[in-house]
Amino acid sequence: MTDTQEPSQQRDVTRRKVLAVGGAAVAAVGVGGTAAAGGAFADEPRGGSDDACYVLTTETTEGPYYIDADKIRRDITEDQDGIPLALTLKVIDADTCRPLRNAAVDIWHCNAVGIYSGYEAMSGGGPGGGTPPSGTPTGEPPTGAPTGGPGGGGGGHQEPTDDERYLRGTWRTDRHGEVTFRTVFPGWYQGRCVHIHVKVHVDGEWTDAGYEGGHTCHTGQLFFDEKSVLAAAEVEPYASNDTVRTTLDEDTIYPDNGHEGGLLYLKYDRRKIARGVRARLTMGVAPDETHDSTDTFPGSGPSSAPSSSSSQSAS
Known part of the structure; x- marks a missing residue:
């Protein structure tokens, strides 16, 4: 990853600016105390993920609830209730397998009852007096590409309806290409499984105001x-x-392709999951490509062509 771009480089550069709210200092986040004790991450390759070379992580749709990040922070919990989640993502160049340092990583997801900040009047879910979900959900499973408005899955980007920004944040990768966020285990809403949205931005510049310039090289989702x-x-x-x-x-x-498609490695005590969960994943990206948003759905495979930020998207 370079700090500057030559004019001859054929890249779709998206100008973006992240502002640190009020210029406040950002608190460091540790994972100690948030995750339950236990063995290795479930199904993680022996020797750890750092020793392996990865293929491209699947590009997926951005969804209607993305807000160009305005919170430079690793702890995105705010006042939201839920199971503590420490999420560690490692970003590598899928071609060279070298870590990408100083990349900007965005994550955002709904709260425990299915509500997205910024879209509280539109997103689905919510508490009620019904029966908690079981291993076999009721009703007909969704088929085909998502349809309908926000909350059900389809439609393009929606403008925010409120000023809330909980469970959203951006942070920079370290020299190992890693970043750790502190959040809560996401809930669910109609038509979607439990997931976290993620974007990776490169070739921008970190300033006192935040992150400026560059382009989005990966748009995906993380699954449980x-x-x-x-x-x-x-x-x-x-x-x-x-x-x-x-x-x-x-x-x-x-995309039904395991960790390549965003399925997280998890570590927690099944008997005491309320104490916390640790999650991690190595994401292989193509830093020279632009994947700002995409309509890629299962069966289409990973998208390798640049896509427009005005693409239709599902939540």
Whole structure:
């Protein structure tokens, strides 16, 4: 990754600026105390993910609820209730397998009851008096490409309806290409499985004001296995979310290709998941390409061509 770009380079550069709110200092985030004790991350390759070379992580749709980041922080929890989640992402060049340092990583997701900040009047979910989700969700599973308005899955980017920004944040990767966020285990809403949205921006500049310039080289989503979701569903406030739950297998956005498609490695105590979960994933990206938003759905495979930021998207 270079700090400057030659005029001859054929890149679709998106001008973007991240402002640190009020110029406040950002608190460092550690993972100690947030994750339960236990063994290795589930199904993680022996020797750790750092020793392996990775293929491109699948590009997926941006969704209607993206807000160009205005929170430079690693702790994005704010006042949201839920199971503590320490999320560590490592970003590498899928061609050279070298870590990408100083990249800007955005994440955003709904809260425990399915609400997105900035879109509280539009997003789905919410507490209720119904029966907590079980291993076999009721109703017909979704089929085909997502359709309908926000909350159900389809439609292009929506303008925010409020000033809330919980469970959203941006931070820079270190010399190992890693960044760790502190948040809560996401909930669910109609038509989607449990997931976290992610973007990776490169070739920009970190300033006192935040992150400026560059382009988006990866837009994707991160997913949770069913065992972890079922364990979380027994804990409040997740247990009060009576929205019909879509499983990982039923989801129309998950590309069904495991960790390459964004399935997280997880570590937690199944008997005491309320104490916290640790999640990690190495993401292979193409830093010279632009993937600002995409309509890529399962069956299409990873997108390798630049896509317009005005693409239709699902949540």
